Amino acid sequence: MSVLAVLEQRGGQWQRMSFETLAAAQQIAEELGTTASAAVLGHGIEALANELAAKRLDKVYALDHELLKEYTPDAFTQALAAHIKLLDPTIVLFPHTYQVRDFLPKLATRLGRVAVSDVIGHRVENGKLTLVRQLFQGKVNADVRFAGDGPHFASLQAGAYRADRVVDGSATVGAVTPALSPADIRTRPGEPFRESQRAVDLSAAELIVSVGRGIKEADNIPLIEKLAKALGAELAASRPICDAGWLPMERQVGSSGQTVAPKLYMAVGISGAIQHLVGMKGARTVVAINKDADAPIFEVADYGIVGDLFQVVPALIEALKK
Amino acid sequence: MQADACATMKIVVAIKQVPARDSQLRVAATGQWIEEEGLEYEINEPDAYALEAGLRLKEKHGGEVIALCAGPARAGKAILEALAKGADRAIHIEEDAAALDPLTRARLLAAAVKSESPDLVLTGLQSEDLGYGQTGVILAELLGLPHSTIIMEIEALPGVIRVKRELEDGWFQHIEMPLPALVAVQSGIGKLRYATLMGIKKAKSKEVRRVTAASLGVEPGEPAISIERVYLPERTKRTQLFEGDPKQAAAQLVEKLRFEARVI
Numbered sequence: 001m002s003v004l005a006v007l008e009q010r011g012g013q014w015q016r017m018s019f020e021t022l023a024a025a026q027q028i029a030e031e032l033g034t035t036a037s038a039a040v041l042g043h044g045i046e047a048l049a050n051e052l053a054a055k056r057l058d059k060v061y062a063l064d065h066e067l068l069k070e071y072t073p074d075a076f077t078q079a080l081a082a083h084i085k086l087l088d089p090t091i092v093l094f095p096h097t098y099q100v101r102d103f104l105p106k107l108a109t110r111l112g113r114v115a116v117s118d119v120i121g122h123r124v125e126n127g128k129l130t131l132v133r134q135l136f137q138g139k140v141n142a143d144v145r146f147a148g149d150g151p152h153f154a155s156l157q158a159g160a161y162r163a164d165r166v167v168d169g170s171a172t173v174g175a176v177t178p179a180l181s182p183a184d185i186r187t188r189p190g191e192p193f194r195e196s197q198r199a200v201d202l203s204a205a206e207l208i209v210s211v212g213r214g215i216k217e218a219d220n221i222p223l224i225e226k227l228a229k230a231l232g233a234e235l236a237a238s239r240p241i242c243d244a245g246w247l248p249m250e251r252q253v254g255s256s257g258q259t260v261a262p263k264l265y266m267a268v269g270i271s272g273a274i275q276h277l278v279g280m281k282g283a284r285t286v287v288a289i290n291k292d293a294d295a296p297i298f299e300v301a302d303y304g305i306v307g308d309l310f311q312v313v314p315a316l317i318e319a320l321k322k
Numbered sequence: 323m324q325a326d327a328c329a330t331m332k333i334v335v336a337i338k339q340v341p342a343r344d345s346q347l348r349v350a351a352t353g354q355w356i357e358e359e360g361l362e363y364e365i366n367e368p369d370a371y372a373l374e375a376g377l378r379l380k381e382k383h384g385g386e387v388i389a390l391c392a393g394p395a396r397a398g399k400a401i402l403e404a405l406a407k408g409a410d411r412a413i414h415i416e417e418d419a420a421a422l423d424p425l426t427r428a429r430l431l432a433a434a435v436k437s438e439s440p441d442l443v444l445t446g447l448q449s450e451d452l453g454y455g456q457t458g459v460i461l462a463e464l465l466g467l468p469h470s471t472i473i474m475e476i477e478a479l480p481g482v483i484r485v486k487r488e489l490e491d492g493w494f495q496h497i498e499m500p501l502p503a504l505v506a507v508q509s510g511i512g513k514l515r516y517a518t519l520m521g522i523k524k525a526k527s528k529e530v531r532r533v534t535a536a537s538l539g540v541e542p543g544e545p546a547i548s549i550e551r552v553y554l555p556e557r558t559k560r561t562q563l564f565e566g567d568p569k570q571a572a573a574q575l576v577e578k579l580r581f582e583a584r585v586i
Contacts, residue, residue, distance in 0.1 A: 243510030315572035
């Protein structure tokens with residue numbers, strides 16, 4: 001039995017969730033009475049592999065190839081499928097990044113397995129691993145188990161494990177050159193780009209009022225603008241509001257928008273899907289205003305008002321004037 | 323509208339019917355799924371965006387949009403909605419597929435897609451019930467198609483598509499791939515249309531091909547992962563809740579923010 005953590009880097013920089021996955025792999029391996037190893041893919045990744053060599057790991061694998069310099073699902077799947085077949089680990093863990101979401105289901109399918117994606121925690125009982133994940137946009141949790149033999153694949157949600165729990169040690173580095181040829185790769189990735197300089201930097205805001213689907217119509221947005229003004233706060237929104245064009249994309253908080261850490265985050269009419277929560281978990285004080293007492297946003301809120309925002313928000317604006 | 327120089331496209335859009343967003347969920351007596359009795363259902367929103375993307379491609383280039391849905395008889399409503407919005411015809415895989423693992427679901431879909439040999443397969447990024455976010459990518463692997471996920475724009479060129487993929491933290495990237503291909507669409511790819519009265523009227527006479535796992539020749543097989551238990555999450559934070567009169571609740575909240583949390 002063994003655990004393998006597959007970590008993500010880009011241009012020699014770690015993806016920030018990679019060390020969370022490393023910590024999880026060490027922890028799960030220990031609970032299962034075995035050891036963890038780590039793998040990283042790319043080109044010219046010696047320095048990163050050497051950094052991992054100072055962690056408590058059995059082995060570090062550097063899958064280095066020119067065709068892994070830029071991510072493509074075809075090359076990453078092929079390289080990892082061959083390596084995992086050879087290594088035969090019991091459990092293979094990934095950070096649940098956009099990149100992993102793009103290739104992990106393909107990799108698992110190629111090896112005749114099903115990955116458990118977006119895991120938020122685990123338990124080990126009698127040597128058996130149970131993973132916890134969320135269903136229905138975070139309204140319900142589920143315990144999930146693997147059937148049959150390994151390798152068992154799972155991806156871990158951002159923030160589910162703590163990167164600062166990684167244990168130091170020493171490991172040997174094994175350089176691996178995957179068998180890849182340009183003919184194997186069907187997609188042609190272009191250079192990453194940003195749309196435009198962001199006019200609004202929410203990450204520096206001390207107070208944020210954020211609005212979600214509960215606002216119902218574009219015409220109701222000014223009500224939330226009034227509240228933000230009364231508080232002296234920046235206005236932000238959950239994804240559906242920006243998708244609908246009611247507020248510009250640059251005001252979106254969440255996994256596909258900005259990550260914020262204000263003193264106060266007031267979520268108005270936001271149910272609290274995980275894609276939103278990962279963007280505002282760092283807020284010191286969270287206030288939720290929502291008509292649904294079971295909305296997941298209340299799980300992360302310090303203060304909450306259960307009620308109709310169209311009554312609560314005007315009352316709040318009044319109360320702030322006093 | 324005249325189709326442009328690019329060849330017309332045959333597009334299959336996979337849609338799933340899921341419990342409506344604002345459903346009050348209860349855990350079923352088995353403890354392994356939610357109680358389905360009395361739930362309202364709707365098209366999984368990310369799939370509604372995939373359908374929107376498909377309809378826009380068809381309007382630009384000509385061709386055909388086929389809605390594909392696996393689900394019990396009630397999924398007929400989601401299919402009718404897709405047809406009313408402009409899909410030309412549909413395939414309904416009649417199976418009670420609620421909590422299927424994503425590989426089993428994708429095998430069903432793959433068998434139905436194969437019979438159509440489309441140029442492009444579109445899916446939503448993830449379902450709002452199970453939320454695995456895997457069906458599209460697995461489907462691509464089963465069909466031997468190149469794929470890309472989290473897509474904000476699709477541009478069809480002769481024999482090739484160029485897509486705009488969302489990366490993390492506000493970054494994007496263009497990706498080109500040959501057709502046939504599979505694209506998992508990000509929500510927000512285009513404003514969702516409503517079905518018109520004419521569309522609703524026409525939908526009833528459009529073709530819906532009904533198939534089953536057996537007629538597609540898909541053996542159920544042993545699931546590779548299983549849901550052991552579902553339960554309501556425990557609160558990780560102690561939330562001070564103010565209920566009742568909005569004015570009073572608002573005043574209490576402002577008091578707390580000023581003098582307890584001291585953030586305003």
